[in-house]
Amino acid sequence: MTARLAGPLLLLALWQGLALLTAGRFLIAGPAEVAAWLADQSGLVLRALAVTGRNAAVGFVAGNLAAVLLAALAALWPRSRGGVLALALVVHCLPLVATGPILRVLLGPGEGPQIWIAALAVYYTTLIPLLAGLSATPSGWLDLVRVHGRGRLAQLVHVRARAALPYLLAGLQIAVPAALLGAMVGEFTGAERGLGVLTIRFTRALDVPALWGVATVAAGVALAGYGAIGALGRRLGAPPPPVILSLGAAPRAPWRRQAGGALLVLLAVPLLWWAAIEALALNPFFVKTPAELWLALTSAPDSALRRATLAGAGLQTLAFLLPGYLAGLALGAGLAALLALAPAAGQVVTPLALAMRAIPIITTAPLIVLALGRGAAGTVAIVAVMVFFPTLVACRYGLAQAPGRIMDLMQCHAAGPWARLRHVQLPAMLPALFASARMAVPAAVLAVTVAEWLATGRGLGQLMALSASVSDYTMLWLCVALVTLASAAGYAAIAVLERRVLAVFAPEQLVR
């Protein structure tokens, strides 16, 4: 209990200390200053919060409902699982920075885009643990259902659904900050009210206490929601699941079939995209078909220029993305390993890291830019922070998974903490590290594009913002296609690497 309190107190003290240290440089507003600003502007903040909160809540419900339905489909019809996962991943990889403006022109003013983006931001982080939970049932439970002559529906109703409840709740917990983040990113694209609008306004005005105040409110609300769902889980007797981030049985198909599946998705996505345009009769000025994009890249008069622009922006983005991503992973895993050597410190840091994971990091992007400047350092730091906390939490969790009996055995042989870490705990951490690395790809892309858009004015984020503002929808869609393809490819590449490594270090994670 003291450890749980120590973390937040430490954070507050650090925050106040940093604010005092940097006083006069207009970077950090300390807790006292933020409290004063909030007290002063409570009306404004509450009105904005009501709008953002409502949009986030509607998006939360819609996105999670979609996730539950998709997961149920995959459970009832296992052959659809690969397709569901692949399409879900592609949609998850859509750059919110671009989908925001596109939804804005399609849906017009109002709350539509915010809700859509909030829903898009949450469904994947619910779908993945839910699928894992639905398939993480001991085969004996399913045999019991089968021996009484019942099929998949009864398996779902009597066994899988309840067994997946802890996983669902874990997903919903992470979905709270994600929904808030989505609603705010949606508001960045020209909404009239909300916390996102305030963030943009205060960033332009360099109003430091106000920015910190808005970020604090967003973080506080997300934390409260995160905590409430955790409490609900405890009430329902659904303790946190054993594996939160596991891929939940990636198909153990031969690579030929996997490659075939990937090809199928590559063909299906443009087809579905085109079919959606036709079916919904979307305005051809705002929405480009895959064929149009292909022509724009290959045979249009300005195609060479387009290719050069895209490649240049892509490389700029990659230059921020890669270092930030790798740094976030390395720092997260490294700190987790260090904390395994110093369990007392771990007890303080873990609740803190859990809390930080519950904060919609993107809303702090302006703050980080404020602190580190508009250059490379700021953007890299945002990406790293976005990757760092989930990795730290996942790796801490993975380390705790080290088989207790083997740890006891090591103790018997008087193995020191370092030997234990190397021989037992680090291998046990690997699955969590890889799962986290995989899930962090789209998150890192989101972070880098938002940072570029809001602050640095470079890379794909800036190109998307610019294209949206000058109504160059061809370029905007090209960016969407490029970012989506690159994120999904990065994700898939890590999944392949993951399977290789797990086959050696944690084969039991690959079963089923």
Added chain:
Amino acid sequence: MAADGAWPSGPGGVTIRCEGLAQRFAGGVTALAPLDLTIAPGLTTALIGPSGCGKSTLLRLIAGLDAPSGGRVTADGRPPAQICRDGEVALAFQDPSLLPWLDLRRNVALSRRLARKAADPALVERLIGLVGLAGFETSRPASLSGGMRQRAAIARALAAEPRLLLLDEPFGAVDELTRRQLARELPPLWQARGATVLLVTHSVEEAVLLADRVLVLSPRPARIVDDIGVPLPRPRPAGITDSPAFRQLTRRALTALEGGAP
């Protein structure tokens, strides 16, 4: 804890017929060589054999949980999937597989729900008492011992009132005293119902004590090396384990078991 009064009678058991039944796993392991076997209705048949010889494999095939790689199984002429759908099969496997979020009572009643049979709280209570778990009705599996969970799994299988009851080492983690007591009290129950019972056990004494027929299997792939009828009176009188007839039967089974080993 003893059963009070007679158990309700049932519709009788099913006849199991295995014709050329074989199972070869993907890794190349042949668990069952082609096996021909008929199991008469209403009798208790015990399967004994060395570990890994294919006993569980055979039970899974009969329950329709796996498809054989060769040959076929029928129950009264129907394929296993059909008798499952008709709600006539129940099993208690090596691993009790209780659902952790249900209390004992609900776990036991679950098989009836799955088999689409009308709820029968009185039967559930009685079965819980029979397996010696009265007083734990509202306990979750996590707070039961390994042996208690196995007994719960037996009660759950019986609650479905099956015509075919498959028991795979149901007493593995049960203490000796409780084992003996269950061996005395369970058979009258399934005999009253006339169910066909297939029981896998590692104990030769238990096989002879519980069964009307003992099949001794060879090491993998399982063949039948001896087929022993057990003409002992039912219900088995107390102290029968000391009788010469009992001793002779166990000796014969043991010899077959040893002879079957390489």
